[in-house]
Amino acid sequence: MTNNEDLKSRLIALTRDLTMIPSTESRPQERKRCFELLHHHIDQLPSIQIDYYDCNEHRSMVVRPQGVEAPEILLCGHLDVIEHSQPNCYHSKIEQGRIYGPGSGDMKGQIAILIELLRTLHTQQPGISLGLALTSDEERGGADGIRYLCEDVGLRCGTAIIPDGGSLNDVTTEEKGVIHVRVSHLGHESHGARPWLGKNALEMLIERLMLLKKHFYQWWPTQPVEEQINHWFSTCCITMCNTENTTPNRIPDQASAILDIRFIPPHSVNSMLAEITTILGPDCIVNPLMTAEPTNLEPDPLFCEVTTNITNQPVKLVKASGGSDGRFFRQYGIPVNLSRPLVGNLHAIDEWIDINSMITYYEICEAYIKQKLER
Ligand SMILES: [Zn+2]
Incomplete structure (x- = not known):
């Protein structure tokens, strides 16, 4: 067999073994099983230390060379x-x-690739300044994972490599800011046959939300929106709408909705919150649930250079509508290289990853790490 x-x-084997484990939010035992499987792949490596950190039932694994708190490169x-x-x-x-x-x-x-990179490079050069951080809550926002590791545990590194956005030749430079917010409205209950006696909280909330939608439409392009072409504008989606009411003929005295807002600079979390609060008006109660500032990832030019050389294709610097764990590193000025192998149908059952591009991505990272650590 050749090396490749x-x-x-x-x-392929490690990816398929990992896919078999349903490591979802509702199954902490399966997430633990995933960590155990990966632990067995790396625990024989010379001069490394494996640490586990738990935050609200979400485990993270951090692998570093012995005695090195902040590795030069963190996968x-x-x-x-x-x-x-x-x-x-x-x-x-x-x-x-x-x-x-x-x-x-x-x-x-991608985890299979990161594990193989760690194994190969630590076997070739024991003590190399290369680490690995694996978390288990990214799909629900990363607060107990990378945020916890960076802000509470104090994990630092020279540069982070996160293969969870962009594409093989698309390196992400900017990500939109995020605001998840609960908007509530109060009213006055009455019988559904005599609406003039009540104040319908649900209807009043919907009116305010429609005004907000209209406000965001001013930024919607006139051309059809395509990812990475003309998607760089602020958006607002109503993702949930509730009332405690359970009776068809009762006018609700309370209603609330959840909004998912994605926004671009020069807006910040504060200025965007102020804007939506003004438009919703004084009768709406606005409660932020999760916020993130727009992020500039500052990818390493060397990473882009190596990507160009290995793929024989130019690198495109792209902006992303979605956020990644990269933003938590940016709070400490740590550059983030965010690209990945060719993938598709994400979050569907027939999600896929292209095998040859996994090899190419592996080669990009291997060459980058070697060149970076030689300098
Ligand atoms: Zn992901």
Whole structure:
């Protein structure tokens, strides 16, 4: 077997083993099983230390060279996958040079690559300043994972590599800011046959929300929106709408909605919150649930150079509508290289990762790490 074939079969095997484990939010035991499997792949490496950190039932694993608190390069991934309602769907198949299965592209295929990089480089050069951080809550925001590691544990590094966004030749530079917010409205209950006696909280809330939608439409492009072409504008989605009312003929005295707002600079979390509070008006109660500032990831030019050389194709610097764990590193000025192998159908049962691009991505990272640590 050539080196490449050996690497390929190792990456396929580990990806498929990981895909079999339904490491979802509702199954902490399965997430733990994932960590155990990966632990067995690396615990024999010379001169490394493996630490576990737990935050609200979410475990993270940090691997560093012995005696090195802040490695030069930190590989980052998350092993949690999203929940599917179909029974027994957590398995994989290989077709058309791709591994298909839940989580294969987000991001168990990438974790297999990170584990192989760690194994190979620490075997070749014991003590190399290369670490690995794996978390288990990225799909629900990363507060107990990378945020906890950076802000509470004090994890630092020179540069972070996160293969969870962009594409093989698309390196992400900017990510939109995020505001998840609960908007509530109070009213006055009455019988549904005599609406003039009540104040319908749900209807009043909907009116205010429609005004907000209209406000955001001013930024919507006149051309059809395409990812990475003209998607760089602020958006607002109503993702949930509730009332405690359970009676068809009662006018509700309370209603609330959840909004998912994505915004671009020069807006900040504070200025965007102020804007939506003004538009919603004094009768709406606005409660932020999760916020993140727009982020500039400042990818390492050397990473882009190496990507160009290995793929023989130019690198595109792209802006992303979604956020990543990268933002937590940026609070400490740590550059983030965010690109990945070719993936598709993310969060669907037929999610896939392209096998040849896994090898290419591995080669990009290997060359980058070696060049970076030689300098
Ligand atoms: Zn992901």
